[in-house]
Amino acid sequence: MYSELVMEHFRNPRNMGSIEDADGVGEVGNPQCGDMMRITIKVKDDVLEDIKFQTLGCGAAVATSSMVTEMAKGKKLDEALTISNKAVAEALGGLPPAKMHCSNLAADGLRAAIDDYHARHPAG
Amino acid sequence: MDKIIYLDHASTTPADAEVVTAMLPWHSEQFGNPSTVYSLGLTAAHAVQVAREAIAKAIGADADEIYFTSGGTESDDWAILGTAEAQQKKGRHLITSTIEHHAVLESMEYLEKHGYEITRVAVDGGGLVDLESVRRAIRPDTILVSVMHANNEVGTIQPIAEIGKITREAGVLFHVDAVQTAGKLPLDVEALGVDMLSVSAHNLYGPKGIGLLYLRKRTRISPLFHGGGQEKGRRAGTHNVPGIMGMAKAFELAGARMGGDADREAALRDRLWQGLSGDIEAIYLNGDPVRRLPNNLNVRLDGIEGEAMILMLDMEGICVSSGSACTTGSLEPSHVLLAMGIPAEHAHGSLRVTLGRGTTAEDIDHFIKVFPPIVSRLREMSPVWCANCACKQRN
Numbered sequence: 182m183y184s185e186l187v188m189e190h191f192r193n194p195r196n197m198g199s200i201e202d203a204d205g206v207g208e209v210g211n212p213q214c215g216d217m218m219r220i221t222i223k224v225k226d227d228v229l230e231d232i233k234f235q236t237l238g239c240g241a242a243v244a245t246s247s248m249v250t251e252m253a254k255g256k257k258l259d260e261a262l263t264i265s266n267k268a269v270a271e272a273l274g275g276l277p278p279a280k281m282h283c284s285n286l287a288a289d290g291l292r293a294a295i296d297d298y299h300a301r302h303p304a305g
Numbered sequence: 306m307d308k309i310i311y312l313d314h315a316s317t318t319p320a321d322a323e324v325v326t327a328m329l330p331w332h333s334e335q336f337g338n339p340s341t342v343y344s345l346g347l348t349a350a351h352a353v354q355v356a357r358e359a360i361a362k363a364i365g366a367d368a369d370e371i372y373f374t375s376g377g378t379e380s381d382d383w384a385i386l387g388t389a390e391a392q393q394k395k396g397r398h399l400i401t402s403t404i405e406h407h408a409v410l411e412s413m414e415y416l417e418k419h420g421y422e423i424t425r426v427a428v429d430g431g432g433l434v435d436l437e438s439v440r441r442a443i444r445p446d447t448i449l450v451s452v453m454h455a456n457n458e459v460g461t462i463q464p465i466a467e468i469g470k471i472t473r474e475a476g477v478l479f480h481v482d483a484v485q486t487a488g489k490l491p492l493d494v495e496a497l498g499v500d501m502l503s504v505s506a507h508n509l510y511g512p513k514g515i516g517l518l519y520l521r522k523r524t525r526i527s528p529l530f531h532g533g534g535q536e537k538g539r540r541a542g543t544h545n546v547p548g549i550m551g552m553a554k555a556f557e558l559a560g561a562r563m564g565g566d567a568d569r570e571a572a573l574r575d576r577l578w579q580g581l582s583g584d585i586e587a588i589y590l591n592g593d594p595v596r597r598l599p600n601n602l603n604v605r606l607d608g609i610e611g612e613a614m615i616l617m618l619d620m621e622g623i624c625v626s627s628g629s630a631c632t633t634g635s636l637e638p639s640h641v642l643l644a645m646g647i648p649a650e651h652a653h654g655s656l657r658v659t660l661g662r663g664t665t666a667e668d669i670d671h672f673i674k675v676f677p678p679i680v681s682r683l684r685e686m687s688p689v690w691c692a693n694c695a696c697k698q699r700n
Contacts, residue, residue, distance in 0.1 A: 191616060197686055212689055215610050215630045215638065215653035219688035235688035239612035239631035243686065284631070 184274035187244040194243055196250035198233045205301065207293025209286045216242045220250075220290040224298055229253050229261055234290070241276050241284035245269050249287035258295055264288050310623045310668045314508075314600060314661035315457050315485060320551065321510040321662075327554035328512060331547040339544045340535060349546050356553035363556045364502065365493035366519050372536045373549055376516035377484040379529070380503030381408035381451075383518055383540070384480040387526030388449045388501075389416050392478070396446025397421045402434045402463075403644035405453050406482055410640070413451075426452075431593030432461035432645050439468055443475045453482040455490070458628055458641040458657055459592030460601025462490070469498020478524065484508050484516075488559030489567065489598060500524050506548065510662065511555030515548030562662070570660045571599035573669050577658065578602055580673035585680050591642060591655060600660040603628075605647065608690030609654045609683045617679040623672060628655040 203221035210217040216238035223231035234246040253261040266288045270276045337345035358368040374380045413423045424442040455462045472479035480501040488509030505516035532541025587607035611627025628639025638652035684690040
């Protein structure tokens with residue numbers, strides 16, 4: 182059902198956890214749908230210095246969360262904002278069609294965290 | 306992983322070695338078509354008849370009330386659609402429950418789109434159908450009541466004999482999906498008061514692709530399959546002779562082992578529940594605690610999603626299933642758990658463990674050992690779980 186890369190990220194998720202004094206927090210999904218994601222970021226000089234995720238959901242939800250943190254870490258904020266859900270799925274070697282809709286929300290979570298950072302730091 | 310620990314027997318069971326042996330000759334040396342008149346065919350026809358008689362006896366029926374089908378789905382579809390067509394002059398109203406197998410629910414939905422009216426009787430928190438609701442739902446134009454014997458997800462056993470009394474008094478046909486109980490519980494179509502009963506062989510250690518519909522004498526239903534006149538013209542198609550032989554053997558073995566298997570599996574199941582509920586917080590039992598199949602354990606866990614549990618257990622060589630949306634193949638979690646009043650966010654975190662003949666105490670102990678760390682890891686990963694406030698989570 183899943184690509185080897187999806188399973189690899191599921192087995193060994195990157196950047197799992199929560200940043201205590203985060204500069205931005207993004208939460209997407211809802212437990213009623215079975216998928217929920219929380220992304221915390223640390224920003225320095227407009228760059229994503231650190232990023233961590235927590236995810237409630239299926240294999241695809243975990244793998245896309247893990248992948249988006251890997252893709253975004255070290256990137257400038259406006260660059261990170263261009264990462265799409267589709268790009269995350271492609272980087273994982275594709276997802277089963279049924280998962281494209283419900284479990285592929287990692288990039289939305291990242292964007293929500295960056296938006297939260299901007300809201301908290303209007304000058305930056 | 307060196308060994309597979311298979312704990313998904315409600316989904317399918319391995320064919321017993323004796324079943325496979327019983328089938329083999331009918332693929333090759335004895336390949337004759339039972340509908341032919343030369344001796345090769347007659348040998349097959351005779352064997353099919355012997356099998357039919359043995360299977361009939363196992364469920365308290367007569368041989369000419371057994372119709373071979375391709376399995377549970379065909380039997381359910383045939384009972385419902387066949388009744389709807391044959392009885393439409395009497396009425397266009399059918400009754401079922403909210404927790405039936407999709408083979409029943411989808412057939413009912415199909416009828417609904419074609420001008421029939423369906424009443425879906427609700428169940429209680431344990432998945433039990435309320436008798437009074439069935440009685441109240443029956444109308445003069447009701448032509449069929451269809452309620453499953455035991456639920457495939459939570460294992461709740463329905464009061465079939467009591468419903469049978471109600472339908473008989475009302476003069477309404479009664480169909481029962483017994484896919485989960487054939488070979489597990491004693492089945493007697495007379496005692497249960499059913500007019501139609503569906504069975505699939507692969508759920509009782511028989512082969513896939515074969516099943517039966519019991520049809521009480523003089524029950525009028527239209528055929529689904531039209532063709533060569535097999536099964537007294539009611540179910541066309543060349544007989545699946547190896548499958549029929551395998552199913553007969555599966556029934557024979559089940560008859561001899563039923564009581565012992567049930568006691569052994571129930572004891573292991575209870576040991577599993579004690580082990581898990583002792584080691585894991587915020588784990589709850591789904592289904593009726595008493596009226597349920599001896600081999601079924603269905604639980605839900607706060608803060609975790611089902612598919613993730615399945616994938617992690619698979620890495621340990623353990624096969625189980627879940628009622629989460631990801632595993633139902635839709636965006637909705639299990640309709641059974643929802644119908645029992647379990648909120649969607651909890652239904653996503655359900656896990657079904659169904660034991661079988663091959664399940665050992667070592668398998669159960671291994672499960673009890675590897676599962677708690679999986680739960681901890683997934684909860685650590687979960688944004689809705691906090692270790693110190695488990696009881697306040699997601700209420």
